[in-house]
Amino acid sequence: MCLAIPGKVLSAEDLGFARTGRVDFGGTVRQVRLDFVPEAAVGDYVLVHVGFAISKIDEEEARRTYEALAEIGVLQEELPPEEDPADAAR
Amino acid sequence: MKFIDEYRNADIARALLAEIARTVRKPWVLMEICGGQTHTIMRYGLDELLPPNIELVHGPGCPVCVTPLETIDKALELAARPEVILVSYGDMLRVPGSATDLLTVKARGGDVRVVYSPTEALKIARQNPERKVVFLAVGFETTAPANAMAVWQAKQENIGNFSVLVSHVLVPPAIRALMTSPECRVNGFIAPGHVCTVMGYSEYESLVRDFRVPIVVGGFEPVDILEAVLMLVRQLEGGEARADNQYVRSVNYRGNLAAQKTIQEVFEIADQKWRGIGVIPASGLRVRDEYGDYDASRIFGLASISVDEPAECISAQVLQGLKKPTDCPVFGMRCTPQNPLGAPMVSSEGACAAYYNYRRHGKQSPEKQLPVVSSQLSVKSEKS
Numbered sequence: 415m416c417l418a419i420p421g422k423v424l425s426a427e428d429l430g431f432a433r434t435g436r437v438d439f440g441g442t443v444r445q446v447r448l449d450f451v452p453e454a455a456v457g458d459y460v461l462v463h464v465g466f467a468i469s470k471i472d473e474e475e476a477r478r479t480y481e482a483l484a485e486i487g488v489l490q491e492e493l494p495p496e497e498d499p500a501d502a503a504r
Numbered sequence: 505m506k507f508i509d510e511y512r513n514a515d516i517a518r519a520l521l522a523e524i525a526r527t528v529r530k531p532w533v534l535m536e537i538c539g540g541q542t543h544t545i546m547r548y549g550l551d552e553l554l555p556p557n558i559e560l561v562h563g564p565g566c567p568v569c570v571t572p573l574e575t576i577d578k579a580l581e582l583a584a585r586p587e588v589i590l591v592s593y594g595d596m597l598r599v600p601g602s603a604t605d606l607l608t609v610k611a612r613g614g615d616v617r618v619v620y621s622p623t624e625a626l627k628i629a630r631q632n633p634e635r636k637v638v639f640l641a642v643g644f645e646t647t648a649p650a651n652a653m654a655v656w657q658a659k660q661e662n663i664g665n666f667s668v669l670v671s672h673v674l675v676p677p678a679i680r681a682l683m684t685s686p687e688c689r690v691n692g693f694i695a696p697g698h699v700c701t702v703m704g705y706s707e708y709e710s711l712v713r714d715f716r717v718p719i720v721v722g723g724f725e726p727v728d729i730l731e732a733v734l735m736l737v738r739q740l741e742g743g744e745a746r747a748d749n750q751y752v753r754s755v756n757y758r759g760n761l762a763a764q765k766t767i768q769e770v771f772e773i774a775d776q777k778w779r780g781i782g783v784i785p786a787s788g789l790r791v792r793d794e795y796g797d798y799d800a801s802r803i804f805g806l807a808s809i810s811v812d813e814p815a816e817c818i819s820a821q822v823l824q825g826l827k828k829p830t831d832c833p834v835f836g837m838r839c840t841p842q843n844p845l846g847a848p849m850v851s852s853e854g855a856c857a858a859y860y861n862y863r864r865h866g867k868q869s870p871e872k873q874l875p876v877v878s879s880q881l882s883v884k885s886e887k888s
């Protein structure tokens with residue numbers, strides 16, 4: 415019910431009382447309301463819930479978080495093997 | 505979008521689990537609010553992968569599950585009228601009312617239609633001017649802007665045969681109610697990422713202050729949930745309590761102001777009954793007087809009725825994190841997703857259905873359940 419899925423904005427137009435656009439969800443293109451993301455432009459990723467985009471996904475933030483997380487993984491490999499991550503994860 | 509795959513990365517998940525195991529000293533009870541997060545936790549078996557001193561309990565965050573029986577009964581009454589087209593999100597069709605459900609009314613000839621978006625309900629109203637189109641508008645803050653927009657637009661376009669039967673619930677007052685309960689065991693909350701996408705997380709500051717409980721906004725992928733758990737455990741072990749944000753790629757502190765403005769234009773805050781839990785003060789939304797012509801409970805003069813839940817359903821305790829679905833005596837026996845007794849068994853985001861769908865055949869080995877969408881770190885290649 416609170417699912418929101420990311421898609422890429424292919425087009426955007428203002429219809430007066432509604433802002434709408436075509437959004438590509440991994441190959442499937444749908445018409446989506448863009449009223450709540452006035453800043454989203456063609457090429458941006460938006461998070462869509464019940465036909466309305468509710469945020470522009472910050473790709474830079476997504477990448478930064480991911481890299482910070484990846485670093486824990488990299489760090490992990492360099493630690494002495496006494497604390498085996500597989501054991502800790504069990 | 506390739507980052508979504510990466511947030512399912514098994515290597516990162518393992519590293520996070522190890523980091524959590526290294527950090528945690530004392531036992532902690534953490535609650536995820538949102539049913540979508542419960543679903544991810546069950547699907548990937550994250551609760552079993554976490555160290556045993558971290559217990560995850562599941563909150564009331566499934567709008568389908570907490571929509572009061574009275575609202576379902578009103579929808580059923582309207583759906584049975586020949587002049588009405590009742591329009592709903594698909595999840596609501598099998599939610600049991602006191603006597604039947606919408607699917608059964610539909611099978612008996614009631615005009616019940618499923619839509620993905622409230623704008624489709626508006627379209628049905630435009631196409632059927634001789635009928636009365638009632639949209640069953642349920643949801644958390646995530647869904648409120650879309651539902652509000654449909655009402656606003658109906659007024660702009662002067663669509664006279666469209667109305668909404670509203671059951672909207674708000675997360676922060678629910679956390680307050682949970683924390684105020686003497687039975688509450690929760691030490692930290694994962695706040696729902698999509699609710700906070702709309703509302704931001706400034707609202708959580710007063711909860712953090714009043715109850716000294718850390719709250720971290722979390723996303724919906726396995727790595728998101730594990731990172732939120734780590735952020736909570738770090739705060740708890742350090743004796744801190746802050747409102748923090750794991751889901752930075754979508755959520756900022758103030759939220760989506762344009763969406764909030766639309767909610768405020770159409771709705772106002774009101775006391776709200778939560779199925780199984782009861783009335784929580786100022787925890788819901790109702791249609792403002794200015795939009796009263798679009799409020800189904802007003803225009804159809806639906807009396808406020810009060811009905812009791814089936815006695816054997818323990819969903820109240822489940823939704824407050826006091827009991828697990830498997831503690832319910834009829835779980836998986838007389839209550840299944842095919843034949844739900846209570847609402848948490850209906851929606852795939854309900855805690856009972858999530859337990860049923862992913863635990864049915866006993867425990868699987870955690871290794872098998874780890875997310876494996878992309879088993880290699882792709883960050884290195886991306887940097888080059």
Ligand code: SF4
Nearest residue numbers: 817818832839846856
């Ligand atoms: S298993 Fe069924 S009856 Fe038991 S609490 Fe869950 S929904 Fe209610």
